[in-house]
Amino acid sequence: MKTVSRYVLMEMLPAFLLGVTMLTLLFLMNRASFLLDLILNKNVPLWDTFLLFTTMMPFILSVTIPMTMMVATLLAFGRLSSDMEVTAFKSGGVHMFRLIAPVLVLGLSMTTVMLLFNDRILPMANFTFKKIHFKMLKDQASIAIKEKVFINTFEGQQFYIDRKDSDGQFAGVKVFDRWSPQTSIQTTLAKTGNLETNQDSFQVFFHLRDGVMTWDNKNYNTYNRLYFSHYAIRLKLENQLAQMTDIKKGFEEMNLSELSQEMAATSDPIRKNSLSNEFQKRLSLPFACLVLTWFSAPLGLWIRSKGFISFVLGLAMIFIYYLLFNLGQVLSERGSVSPILGLWWANGLLALAGGLIYYLVISENSSFRRFAPPVLTKLSSKGKG
Numbered sequence: 001m002k003t004v005s006r007y008v009l010m011e012m013l014p015a016f017l018l019g020v021t022m023l024t025l026l027f028l029m030n031r032a033s034f035l036l037d038l039i040l041n042k043n044v045p046l047w048d049t050f051l052l053f054t055t056m057m058p059f060i061l062s063v064t065i066p067m068t069m070m071v072a073t074l075l076a077f078g079r080l081s082s083d084m085e086v087t088a089f090k091s092g093g094v095h096m097f098r099l100i101a102p103v104l105v106l107g108l109s110m111t112t113v114m115l116l117f118n119d120r121i122l123p124m125a126n127f128t129f130k131k132i133h134f135k136m137l138k139d140q141a142s143i144a145i146k147e148k149v150f151i152n153t154f155e156g157q158q159f160y161i162d163r164k165d166s167d168g169q170f171a172g173v174k175v176f177d178r179w180s181p182q183t184s185i186q187t188t189l190a191k192t193g194n195l196e197t198n199q200d201s202f203q204v205f206f207h208l209r210d211g212v213m214t215w216d217n218k219n220y221n222t223y224n225r226l227y228f229s230h231y232a233i234r235l236k237l238e239n240q241l242a243q244m245t246d247i248k249k250g251f252e253e254m255n256l257s258e259l260s261q262e263m264a265a266t267s268d269p270i271r272k273n274s275l276s277n278e279f280q281k282r283l284s285l286p287f288a289c290l291v292l293t294w295f296s297a298p299l300g301l302w303i304r305s306k307g308f309i310s311f312v313l314g315l316a317m318i319f320i321y322y323l324l325f326n327l328g329q330v331l332s333e334r335g336s337v338s339p340i341l342g343l344w345w346a347n348g349l350l351a352l353a354g355g356l357i358y359y360l361v362i363s364e365n366s367s368f369r370r371f372a373p374p375v376l377t378k379l380s381s382k383g384k385g
Contacts, residue, residue, distance in 0.1 A: 004094055005102035012076035012103055019068035020061075027060045044136055052136075055129035058122045065114060066288035070296045070321070071314035073103055077300025078310035086301060096362045100297040107293030114286035119256045122282075127253035145170065145195065157235065159206075161193075169194050173208055175233065186215040188231070206233040251278040273339065277332050280343035284325075291347045292321065295354035298361045321346055 035053055038044040080086050080099070089099060145151060151159040162172025175188040190211030213226045251274060254262065259279045266272050296317070303313065324346035332342025 004089065004098060008076065008080070008099055008102045009106065011080060012072050012106070015075040016068055016072035019071045020064055023064040023067055024060055027064060031056055038136070048132060048136060052129060052132050055125045055132065058117070058125035062114065062118055062122055062285060065110065066285060066292055067318045069107055069110060069289045070292035070317055071311060073293050073296035074300045074310045074314045076103070077297050078303055081301045096301070103293050103297055104290065107290040110289040111286045114289055115283070118282040118286055123253050123255050130253060157233065173211070175206070175208070184216050184218060186213060188213045190231070206235055208233065251275060256282060273335060274333070276339040277329065277343065280339045281329065284343045284347055287347055288321070291351050291354070295350045295357070298354060298358040301361050302357060321350060324349065
């Protein structure tokens with residue numbers, strides 16, 4: 001049986017390594033524009049950019065490794081089944097579970113590794129990313145400005161930029177702030193703007209041009225409008241970023257022990273719910289390595305296809321799993337369901353589905369075979385011929 005286990009694992013491991021590489025590169029491509037912008041347009045030192053890139057990797061791996069377990073399992077068992085090797089094993093007296101057991105052990109091993117990874121390495125990397133990014137903000141505040149995103153980095157003001165050009169000019173600038181806690185929100189709209197940064201004094205000025213400032217006065221029931229050709233706002237950067245020791249850990253930078261302690265210490269139900277969501281997320285994603293393997297192995301035996309079809313089906317199942325996972329996360333964050341239910345229901349659903357498919361595959365239920373897609377049924381008949 002050791003020979004069978006070794007053969008199945010050797011069939012799966014190359015697909016797993018290739019899948020991790022491809023999916024990780026795919027995620028990195030989404031971040032490449034951000035990193036290139038730091039180097040080419042913001043003149044950020046190459047070493048700082050490399051450190052920022054390195055701290056992104058743990059988060060990407062925490063997502064891509066469970067994904068790859070599903071794709072690799074589908075590819076391995078789809079090929080074994082389509083090439084009639086599963087039939088040969090059965091003829092030799094090898095039970096179906098003996099074929100699945102090695103990859104389940106691998107899935108359990110990866111679950112254990114990812115639990116430690118999400119508890120230690122991931123929060124440490126997130127906190128390091130935060131510190132490096134804040135250091136960059138100290139040196140050049142324009143890094144904090146992104147297109148079509150509400151920016152709350154600067155104390156007392158909120159910004160929204162429609163377009164950011166490579167030369168540092170902004171278009172369609174919106175600024176929301178208050179002169180004092182008792183006053184209403186002042187809204188400033190400007191056609192263009194740019195930042196001026198003094199790295200020595202941490203003073204940052206946002207220069208706005210060709211705009212209008214509006215605010216209302218509740219005491220006098222008036223609505224005021226002021227047009228300007230040039231308006232400079234001093235951003236309060238020094239209070240937030242001057243001392244790196246002031247950077248505090250958020251939910252994503254805490255390990256599991258710190259999350260548990262924070263949940264026990266806080267009396268705010270909203271904060272406790274957010275902490276619980278993060279805690280359950282750190283546990284449920286590693287267990288996806290085992291659950292997706294359990295689901296994919298009998299599914300691969302059923303579809304009896306290899307190569308492109310298994311890869312596409314794996315991507316489709318990944319999309320479905322993370323859609324269910326994100327739906328549960330949103331519902332739990334809103335308080336509609338408990339964090340345990342919201343963050344674990346995708347795992348539970350696929351675990352049950354995997355058990356059902358496994359039962360129908362080993363029982364060789366003919367009625368189940370009729371539900372196979374036409375393409376897969378055609379491939380199965382070719383394999384039998």
